[in-house]
Amino acid sequence: MDGRDDGRGAQPEALNSVSAPLLEGEASRPALSWRDRWQARYQAGQWLFGRKPSAWLVSLDPILPRQGRALSLGEGEGRNAVWLAKRGLSVTAVDFAPAALARARSLAAEACVRLAVIEADITRWRPPAGGFDLVLLMFVQLPPAEREPVHRAAVEALAPGGLLVLEAFAKGPWRSCGPKTDEARYDPATLEHDFRDLSIIKLISGLTLLDEGDAHRGEASVVRLVARRPTLDGLVYAPI
Ligand SMILES: C[S@@+](CC[C@H](N)C(=O)[O-])C[C@H]1O[C@@H](n2cnc3c(N)ncnc32)[C@H](O)[C@@H]1O
DSSP states (O other): OOOOSSOOOOOOOOTTTTTTOOOOOSSSOOOOOHHHHHHHHTSSSOSSSSSSSHHHHHOOOOOOOOOSSEETTOOOOSSHHHHHTTOOOOEEEEEEEEHHHHHHHHHHTTTOEEEEEOOOOOOOOOOOOEEEEEEEEEEEEEEOOHHHHHHHHHHHEEEEEEEEEEEEEBSSOOOSSOOGGGGGOOHHHHHHHTTTTTTTEEEEEEEEEEESTTEEEEEEEEEEEEEEOOTTTTTOOOOO
């Protein structure tokens, strides 16, 4: 089953399924893997998620680090990675769609910042343990069998005291964008479980209005998390 976000509310389907919904520009149903469908979608032309960072991420500006290393899993076209790099972080952006990463590189070049860009499947690629002061998971909608190991890897990637920021479509009635089925949507209880080794600073869920490019526009039910890995002495420094 595969109910992940293709931004237009895809129904569950098997990887490589010939019954996958048509993407813009496709004349017939291709037998494409999930990665190839994302690639085709990005290749179709327009910026899917826009060039501006997530409003939720920007709202966290006062508590985000301004130096150190950040990792964005499923970064897409670079909007969040570039914003973090402009604030002074050394950012690694990982995605399996080369067309998205090409856009991320060009956005970084325009902004005169550098990104470390890695083309990889985050369900298999493992970041260096303890390597990052900030880990982002922005609208990376995975079914449980993939979500849990990716979330575990995200936790392990955090340095002591490091922050994890996640934003995702929430379970419940479908609004205007995101996956249409609950399988690849999250709720606070799921995130509390996945990130139980972190100190949760904020965990909120509710309706919002997204305006993030053509793929994320309109009313959406989202869940948002900020959590910190305790420091080695067990203390959590949370300047909120
Ligand atoms: C809804 S988009 C969000 C992109 C970006 N985080 C943002 O908020 O603008 C999901 C992204 O996750 C990537 N993705 C999905 N599954 C992935 C996987 N298994 N490995 C790497 N990237 C993946 C897709 O290519 C896509 O760029």
